[in-house]
Amino acid sequence: MPVRGEYGAETRRAAVELFEQGYGAWAIAGRLNVRRNTVVKWLGRYRRQGDEGLERATVPMKYSVQTKIAAVEAVLAGTVKHPQ
8 A cells, every 4th residue: 555645636536436436435445455544534525625625635844953943942032922
C-alpha cells in the first residue's frame, strides 16, 4: 500500500463511483487496495464537501527550528501575543 497521503484524487473519485454503483466500503477497499477506514474517510469528505473533498488535503506547514525559537522568543518578549 502507498504511504499515507499518496493516493491521488483519481483513486478517491474511483471510490465514490464504486460506492454509487452499490459497493460497500470493504469491497471498495479491496478493489482499490486501500484500508477500509480510508475509504470511509473519503466518502465522508465527499458527502460534506463534494468534489472538493476529494482533492488532496493540505499538509501542515513545517517550520524550521530557528523559526520556532524566534516565535517563542517573540511571545515571551511580549511583542506577539500567544493565540488563544
